[in-house]
Amino acid sequence: MAQNKLITLSEFILQRQAEFPYAKGELTRLLHHLGVAAKFVHKKVSKAGLVDILGSSGNTNVQGEDQKKLDAFAHLEFAEMMLASEECCGIASEESDGIICSDNPQAKGAGYVLCIDPLDGSSNIDVNVSVGTIFSIYRRISPRGQDPVLEDFLQSGARQVAAGYIIYGSSTMLVYTTGAGVYGFTLDPSIGEFCLSNLSMKTPKTGNIYSVNQGYFTRFPQGIKEYIKYCEEKDDATNRPYSLRYIGSLVADFHRNMLKGGIYLYPPTAANPNGKLRLLYECNPIAFLAEQSGGKASTGYERVLSIKPAEIHQRIPFVVGSAEMVTKAEEFLKMHPDKD
Numbered sequence: 001m002a003q004n005k006l007i008t009l010s011e012f013i014l015q016r017q018a019e020f021p022y023a024k025g026e027l028t029r030l031l032h033h034l035g036v037a038a039k040f041v042h043k044k045v046s047k048a049g050l051v052d053i054l055g056s057s058g059n060t061n062v063q064g065e066d067q068k069k070l071d072a073f074a075h076l077e078f079a080e081m082m083l084a085s086e087e088c089c090g091i092a093s094e095e096s097d098g099i100i101c102s103d104n105p106q107a108k109g110a111g112y113v114l115c116i117d118p119l120d121g122s123s124n125i126d127v128n129v130s131v132g133t134i135f136s137i138y139r140r141i142s143p144r145g146q147d148p149v150l151e152d153f154l155q156s157g158a159r160q161v162a163a164g165y166i167i168y169g170s171s172t173m174l175v176y177t178t179g180a181g182v183y184g185f186t187l188d189p190s191i192g193e194f195c196l197s198n199l200s201m202k203t204p205k206t207g208n209i210y211s212v213n214q215g216y217f218t219r220f221p222q223g224i225k226e227y228i229k230y231c232e233e234k235d236d237a238t239n240r241p242y243s244l245r246y247i248g249s250l251v252a253d254f255h256r257n258m259l260k261g262g263i264y265l266y267p268p269t270a271a272n273p274n275g276k277l278r279l280l281y282e283c284n285p286i287a288f289l290a291e292q293s294g295g296k297a298s299t300g301y302e303r304v305l306s307i308k309p310a311e312i313h314q315r316i317p318f319v320v321g322s323a324e325m326v327t328k329a330e331e332f333l334k335m336h337p338d339k340d
């Protein structure tokens with residue numbers, strides 16, 4: 001039987017290099033190295049019950065969250081691989097207080113910085129539920145040849161040159177954009193290669209899934225409460241009530257909603273008055289992918305990609321998914337302002 005031509009991630013990004021305005025092969029090499037690090041993390045995740053990688057590392061990260069052993073492993077794997085690629089001069093990671101600069105003179109000359117959530121949804125790892133990695137790449141502002149500076153990382157999301165995620169799910173996939181559509185690659189473990197599986201991923205304009213941690217309902221802003229009630233109401237014309245689906249791994253919840261159509265919300269709560277998700281390495285890359293697939297990403301009030309970050313671990317409220325659903329949630333927030 002004739003086989004479709006198999007295109008690997010490395011081959012694909014090389015082919016696309018010419019479409020990229022500043023292409024000198026640097027970004028191509030960076031993306032290639034991200035794919036290699038992803039395979040190491042995939043290997044560890046896939047045998048998590050067999051090797052001593054489950055549970056807490058005993059540390060808390062800069063945000064006071066329990067750091068799992070796999071958070072620390074994934075952070076080291078991506079950081080080492082990126083800096084070794086000599087195409088990345090610095091990294092901002094969820095698992096590191098400040099920015100990490102390379103002491104390799106070659107890497108100091110690199111033109112890109114990376115923001116990364118090395119392991120997203122890490123509380124799910126001990127119970128064999130999908131986790132992910134989220135990444136975002138910017139061209140540095142500071143001159144090459146020296147350490148990167150904070151301003152290199154505090155650029156608005158609209159300036160991302162590439163972003164994506166790896167989902168370690170029933171299969172492992174790498175999904176990325178460089179601003180010319182969204183592409184998905186599935187890891188074929190038998191040959192150890194990410195192979196093109198989803199050419200030009202598009203999200204439906206609307207859907208019938210909503211994803212939110214409804215346990216925090218009583219502390220949500222009034223507009224979000226009203227929107228959730230709207231999702232629950234019966235209306236045949238708009239396919240309501242919607243189905244509630246919430247995995248607790250942003251990557252997995254977003255991936256499903258992007259393919260099927262739906263909305264993901266992480267509004268402000270009592271514990272997290274600015275929302276929980278981090279702008280640089282969770283919301284911006286996901287927002288870039290959402291827009292590139294035809295969807296929308298908002299704080300509920302403004303476009304995520306237009307925000308100028310103030311610090312690397314900044315949190316924002318996040319509403320992302322099918323464009324019409326996000327717009328509807330924004331309308332509810334406008335219609336039902338909070339009193340204080």
Ligand code: AHG
Nearest residue numbers: 117119120121122123213248249250
């Ligand atoms: P991380 O594991 O990188 O800290 O991210 C977890 C995030 C996100 O993936 C998920 O959607 C959200 O936290 C879940 O939070 P709740 O448990 O509060 O719903």
Ligand code: MN
Nearest residue numbers: 117119120121
């Ligand atoms: Mn995360």
Ligand code: MN
Nearest residue numbers: 094117119120
């Ligand atoms: Mn994480």
